[in-house]
Amino acid sequence: MRVLVIGGGQNAEHEVSLASAAAVAGALRSGGHDVSEVTITPEGVWRVPGQRDATTAVASLASALPLLAEVDVVFPAVHGPLGEDGALAAVCALAGVRVVGSGPRAGAIGMDKWATKLVAQAAGLRVARGRLMEAADIGDAEFDGPVVVKPVSAGSSYGVGLAREEGDLAGALREAARFDRRILIEEIVRGREIDVAVLREARGVRWAAPPLEIETSGLFDTATKYDGTARFTVPARLTPGEQSALSRAALTMFDALGCAGVARMDFFLTDDGPILNEVNTMPGLTAASQVPRMFAAADVAYVDLVDRLVRAAEVPGR
Known part of the structure; x- marks a missing residue:
């Protein structure tokens, strides 16, 4: 089959996604598939081998979209926001192209x-008991016992911290807020x-x-x-x-x-x-x-x- 593997992405898991995409592409070639590859830079520019790099994200996406008409399946090996969250599956859905993995709703x-x-x-x-907090409200956070602090939408445990004491909470919240404006505070399980x-x-x-x-x-x-x-x-x-x-x-x-x-x-x-x-x-x-x-x-x-x-x-x- 003709498979387009997409790697990289615009989030903290960029390097992890590159590793997954390279491994997937190699395995597919070993299995006899015809594989092409695209990499999304941290700035959102789609890089297509053999094509001149576009200067903007929108121009690069326009140049990459014709590839969807040339393949049987898209394999979006992009972890995290603007990838795993259903964004790439939505592009494939609009184009009527088969995609590996969950669709936009399940991904989101x-x-x-x-x-x-x-x-x-x-x-x-x-599930663990927890509460939701906006990054803008960090200054109003109250400590009610040891908790785990997480960005709501991030992967590879980026921004995840443990606040065992009251003095740990503000720092853990600020770190989580680097990755998402919505923060999840959970009891320790x-x-x-x-x-x-x-x-x-x-x-x-x-x-x-x-x-x-x-x-x-x-x-x-x-x-x-x-x-x-x-x-x-x-x-x-x-x-x-x-x-x-x-x-x-x-x-x-x-x-x-x-x-x-x-x-x-x-x-x-x-x-x-x-x-x-x-x-x-x-x-x-x-x-x-x-x-x-x-x-x-x-x-x-x-x-x-x-x-x-x-x-x-x-x-x-x-």
Whole structure:
């Protein structure tokens, strides 16, 4: 198949997205697909190999759009806002082009941690108690115990901080506000950090891969995520009941959001069962990322995984 892989993006996950896109493109070529690539710079300029670089974002997008007519599928390996949040899927929907992954609605809701919590609760899943705050109101924030502070729409744990004492709160809020004007303040949940990946195959069959456990000495923040100090165990050591509960919860959330392709659901496993932390509708996709590791544990090799994603691609909204 002719596949256009889009990497980069206009957010803090730019470098992570470049790595995912390069890995995906390489795997697709290994699987026999005809691959072309486009990179979106942090300034929003679309760079097409072999074409002269445009000077503005709008001019570059105009020059890149004809590529959509030349491919069978678009693989938007762009994490974070203006990518994973459904923006690129919306472009493909307007053009009537098949796209890997979730459509605009699921991407937008999944990127918004507050909206995700509301959907999860409506679907019968447990979430951490929390409240929403505007960056403009940081000066009025009151400390009511140790909390986790997060930007509402950001990935790779950028802007996530822990306020154990009152003096920590203002700094944590300011850091989160660097990434989004909306900030989520949540109670601290104590439990094992377990991720579950769900894949929707061609013809609509969807299934959960063996769960993965993240083991770290502190908060699983951006530094810990990428400096190699966190340990991933897959399959996670779980009882049959725990694994069943996590898989059911992951599939429930996947369906509630209307996800497609692959999505990663992050949970805390407590003594009372799973608590949903967040959803990633375009998770990291290098061979060493969490999602490919989980499917490798189910005997789905990396090249096979990206091939399945391409073959399951659909035009959003149809």
